[in-house]
Amino acid sequence: MWRDALVVAGKDLRVESRSKVALNQVVPYSLVVLLLFGFAFDQDQPLLVQAAPGLFWLAVLFSGLLAVQRTFSIESADGAADSLRMSGLEPAGIFVGKVVAVAVQLLLLEVFLAVGIVVLFHSKLEGAGLLAASAVLSTIGVAAAGVAYGALSMGTRVRETLLPLLLAPVLAPVVLAATEAWRAALGFSSGGGWRWLGLLAGFTAIYLAGGVLSFGALMEET
């Protein structure tokens, strides 16, 4: 399974490196989202600093939706989904591979967004350990839930609108926990940031396990 996962992750990342969709479209989109937040808050500086963790994770959520949509649209483009099924690669491996590919893209995006909130919202980034750990866990969780629900909605006629509807409420606890962890790390709340890490770990584990177990069946139903 791990070998197949690496093959699929490699393929997805290679496609991305050639087409550069994430780079040319998703990254600017996330930047625009940050700018819009700034305008919505009327450029109220102290407020923006306080709100920055939440806004950061919202921006990640929105961009994550796009990234997940993209990872499935490359499969449906030329009927590649059928040849993926026929390829004999293990479905659990395909799931993990796609999760890895999406997670890598999102992590790179988060680095960019972190720079963005430092520049635009004047955040000061501290507590790097907690920041990084929660970012990694929540990114994997977002990717796992996204790929699982993406496969599910691939078989429907209305994937583009169904996927955000399915995914957004599911990712609510991730956004919440990640925001709280970052707020703790940046010193806005009284601590207990590591407790949120536990919540993130639980969520991520559920979706990784659920995806690995069910991806085989999900792949077939389209």
Added chain:
Amino acid sequence: MPYDLAVRLRSAVALAGRYPLLAGADLDVRAGEILALKGANGAGKTSLLRAIAGLLPLSGGEANVLGLDPTSDARALRRKVGLLGHRNGLYEDLSAEENVRFAARAARPAKGAAREALERLGIRDRLAELPTGKLSAGQRRRVALAALLARRPLLWLLDEPHACLDTEHRELLDGLLKEVAALGATVVLASHEILTREFLADRVATVSGGMVLDGLVVDSPVDDSRVVDSPPAGNIAPTDLEQPSVA
């Protein structure tokens, strides 16, 4: 003694929602033969191929492909079967070689198998390195065929494989299919073209209304046919198929 069969379907029914794509299909395909399917659009040729490949689960009837049940043993079956659908299933940002290598990955082909397969289909050098999005429709079709070839399947299922190919390459494909069949693989192809069916195929079956009108092998009694699950002749396994020199 009746023939060895690669495919055996009896009263196969397959649904898309409420619509019956296959409404009771009976089909026998002898191992090593080339069977052509003809029929109007919407008759069920594509559905039949997909059902044999295990991509379309059956909701009625029975099916036996290479000794396996395509609905319950789908994964094991897919390693031995190659399907070429209407679309090519390529990633347009990857080169032909990368696409073929990815598609054949699970079959663990020999090093260089991708290149060889592409050359056999007439895609070489620079063409193999361009992103497939930049190739013509005919070239993409050939890349998809190369992906199939690199996997060396026991059973080839082809849906209008000659579409988009010019004369030269049609002949190339026909030659390839004849060789592959001679070496022990079975080929089922759906085709609108009369000449293809006459020249290439050993047998023709008509698909209509979700059924196959003349799918059974004429003098094989329905119950006694044996389904083969390994190559028919001696020690020729599909992975031993020699790449012939380019004609």
Added chain:
Amino acid sequence: MRYPQASGSSRLTRVLGWSALAALALNTWWGLWLSPPDVVQGQFVRMLYIHPAVATMCYAGFGACALGSIAWLWPRLRSPRWDRLAVAGAEVGAVFCFATLVTGSIWGRASWGVWWTWDARLTLTAILFALSLGYLALRRSIDNPHSRALASSMVAVLMALTVVVDHYATVWFVTLHQNETLFQPDPTVHGWQLATMLVSFLAFGLVFAWMMVHRYRLEVLEERFEREGFSSALEARRSEAVAERRVEVPAR
């Protein structure tokens, strides 16, 4: 084609329906007239006779959905009954969830002065509602009954787990922030108030049961409709086949 008389009603649902109406009537009478207004909340305490019962039925509905989904996924137990239970539970649960949010909001406006607050329970209920809408949308977009049952039961299980996680998240969120007061039922509910509250549970419980039975039967009827439609579709499909059968056997 004639369709035999098809209806979801039966002795069971008539009994349920009439008793539900009777209980609701009783609830209204006791709730609005007989039971006294509260010392603290005044007349608005009467929400006590609607909101908690409705919220409980909401959880009952989603619980039924989760139960049906898990049972359907279990290989030895799998049967269309569980899938029907799941969809009935989800739809009825969604209706009661919406009612919970509305009645809760009205009560909140009346007693706290705000239409909404980021209370743990409210947030959880709102997320639950959003999840259920997603579930129902998913069901509508898959035609094949088997795939539909498979996809939606997996989503339901994941949803149930998400709700658990959400519960912890919102509870932590609230406690870490020492936010607004959580809603707590009036600890001094007794006498007429208690009796009326029990009546309200009975009344809405009967309504819930009535709706579940009907929704379940509706699903059965729809399946029958599809089956009958399927056999005529099969006939029509086969008639496309060419009448004559010719055999072509070219020499090999």
